[in-house]
Amino acid sequence: MDAAPYDALLLVSFGGPEKPEDVVPFLENVTRGRGIPKERLVEVGEHYFGFGGKSPINDINRDLLAALRQDLADQGIDLPVYWGNRNWDPYLADAFDQMEADGVQRVACFMTSAYSSYSSCRQYRENLFEVSHDRPIRVDRLRHHFNHPVFVDLFTEYTRAALAEAGEDARVVFVTHSVPEQMNEASGGPGCGLYERQHLSVAGLVADALDLPTWSLAYCSRSGPPSQPWLEPDVNDHLEELAEQGVTGVVLVPIGFVADHMEVVYDLDTEAKATAERLGLRFARAASPNADPRYAAMVRELLLERAAAERGEKPERPVRGELGPKADTCPGDCCVNPRSLRPVLA
Ligand SMILES: CC1=C(CCC(=O)O)c2cc3nc(cc4[nH]c(cc5[nH]c(cc1n2)c(C)c5CCC(=O)O)c(CCC(=O)O)c4C)C(CCC(=O)O)=C3C
Numbered sequence: 001m002d003a004a005p006y007d008a009l010l011l012v013s014f015g016g017p018e019k020p021e022d023v024v025p026f027l028e029n030v031t032r033g034r035g036i037p038k039e040r041l042v043e044v045g046e047h048y049f050g051f052g053g054k055s056p057i058n059d060i061n062r063d064l065l066a067a068l069r070q071d072l073a074d075q076g077i078d079l080p081v082y083w084g085n086r087n088w089d090p091y092l093a094d095a096f097d098q099m100e101a102d103g104v105q106r107v108a109c110f111m112t113s114a115y116s117s118y119s120s121c122r123q124y125r126e127n128l129f130e131v132s133h134d135r136p137i138r139v140d141r142l143r144h145h146f147n148h149p150v151f152v153d154l155f156t157e158y159t160r161a162a163l164a165e166a167g168e169d170a171r172v173v174f175v176t177h178s179v180p181e182q183m184n185e186a187s188g189g190p191g192c193g194l195y196e197r198q199h200l201s202v203a204g205l206v207a208d209a210l211d212l213p214t215w216s217l218a219y220c221s222r223s224g225p226p227s228q229p230w231l232e233p234d235v236n237d238h239l240e241e242l243a244e245q246g247v248t249g250v251v252l253v254p255i256g257f258v259a260d261h262m263e264v265v266y267d268l269d270t271e272a273k274a275t276a277e278r279l280g281l282r283f284a285r286a287a288s289p290n291a292d293p294r295y296a297a298m299v300r301e302l303l304l305e306r307a308a309a310e311r312g313e314k315p316e317r318p319v320r321g322e323l324g325p326k327a328d329t330c331p332g333d334c335c336v337n338p339r340s341l342r343p344v345l346a
């Protein structure tokens with residue numbers, strides 16, 4: 001198996017604070033120029049302080065990095081793996097400094113974000129462009145993985161396990177990060193609304209695999225000013241509705257998150273769980289991929305698929321559902337944020 005023309009793999013993630021002193025500067029990094037109300041920042045800061053100022057995200061990425069290295073070694077693929085975050089140490093710039101020092105010429109990037117939107121794709125590509133355009137390293141990012149069979153099958157398995165915990169009659173509620181309605185509309189191109197469609201596709205695939213009679217998609221972690229419409233229903237409001245309808249147990253499936261980071265451990269495991277308890281609903285939260293070795297193997301599959309394509313071969317592009325494989329490169333008008341017209345990596 002051959003990773004040529006790539007001579008490195010880069011894990012690109014969001015980053016998170018690791019100690020109380022990190023929290024405020026991290027939030028400043030994330031929200032610079034984004035118009036988030038001060039009260040919302042104080043509130044989100046409290047979520048981090050409640051967990052000792054440490055997000056789980058970096059440790060999970062350390063584990064994923066180890067799983068990726070193990071998987072490549074097991075497959076006999078000799079390829080260095082680097083890691084850089086957009087918003088916290090280790091930063092993307094440090095990873096690129098190291099790659100440059102090591103003589104890397106062409107790197108494939110795996111982003112720990114599975115869906116299309118400004119926040120979940122284009123902003124990553126802005127940061128990748130920024131950090132790489134003046135370096136002698138060619139950068140490609142691997143295609144979106146929301147509908148990769150491995151991703152869908154993992155969530156199917158995690159959901160099955162959570163149903164066993166909450167009781168088979170529990171209602172499955174798929175959950176993802178809310179985004180402004182405008183951001184959803186622009187995702188995939190003007191008017192595409194691809195963010196929501198991709199989530200509905202994954203949710204439907206998992207529901208079909210488990211023969212679920214009914215299910216829903218809800219949103220968490222709304223931010224921004226109250227006047228701005230974001231995707232709804234909020235998961236807490238949705239639990240209220242379900243309780244009113246006579247539902248007695250719920251399983252939350254965090255399909256929008258590839259790992260148990262702060263939104264999952266606070267917004268779902270803490271806040272939504274408390275809502276469920278108050279409403280007398282049995283509650284279970286399905287796992288997320290984290291550093292599952294099968295998730296690492298999926299990254300390797302995507303890497304080899306793209307490597308083959310770059311060599312001029314016609315690789316298979318495994319995919320589930322009606323949306324088909326997302327192109328390797330995004331068109332110029334994909335996921336544009338009118339407030340941020342910065343150059344991007346395709
Ligand atoms: C779609 C999406 C994902 C999923 C895709 C992906 O994984 O990338 C995601 C991931 C994450 N978001 C994270 C943290 C934050 N996101 C914020 C703000 C925002 N996120 C947004 C969207 C998303 N975010 C949006 C539209 C905003 C509003 C401001 C803006 O338009 O930019 C804020 C500011 C405070 C607030 O507004 O809540 C924080 C602190 C962390 C780290 C968690 C940890 O530390 O464990 C992770 C993985």
Ligand SMILES: [Fe+2]
Nearest residue numbers: 119177221263
């Ligand atoms: Fe976020």
